[in-house]
Amino acid sequence: MSSISLDDVKKLGDLSALKVTDEEAVVLQKELEQILNYVAQLSEVDTEGVVPTYDVHYLHSVMRDDTVIDYGVSQDDLLKNAPARRGAQVEVPKVLDV
Numbered sequence: 419m420s421s422i423s424l425d426d427v428k429k430l431g432d433l434s435a436l437k438v439t440d441e442e443a444v445v446l447q448k449e450l451e452q453i454l455n456y457v458a459q460l461s462e463v464d465t466e467g468v469v470p471t472y473d474v475h476y477l478h479s480v481m482r483d484d485t486v487i488d489y490g491v492s493q494d495d496l497l498k499n500a501p502a503r504r505g506a507q508v509e510v511p512k513v514l515d516v
Contacts, residue, residue: 420454422447 424440427447431438438446493506502509 420451420458422450422454 424443424447427443427450428438430450431443431446497503497506497508500508
């Protein structure tokens with residue numbers, strides 16, 4: 419059975435930047451001990467021969483292939499519609515004054 423002291427709980431609170439009152443520390447102490455006991459039980463389970471599971475969905479790629487679609491319109495034709503352009507880019511008014 420794992421044991422954790424109130425000082426440990428308060429130190430964890432300080433490290434986590436949480437304000438823990440004395441009443442909360444007592445409750446957290448019991449809960450953390452339960453968690454540690456559960457983890458100790460898990461470490462006793464025989465996992466010999468069990469293959470580690472890294473991906474439970476077995477999906478290799480959920481994204482579609484990145485394919486270029488040619489719509490038959492050139493870059494120059496599209497840029498002709500821009501009110502102002504600089505080279506191959508659309509020129510827009512300055513938004514931020516830095």
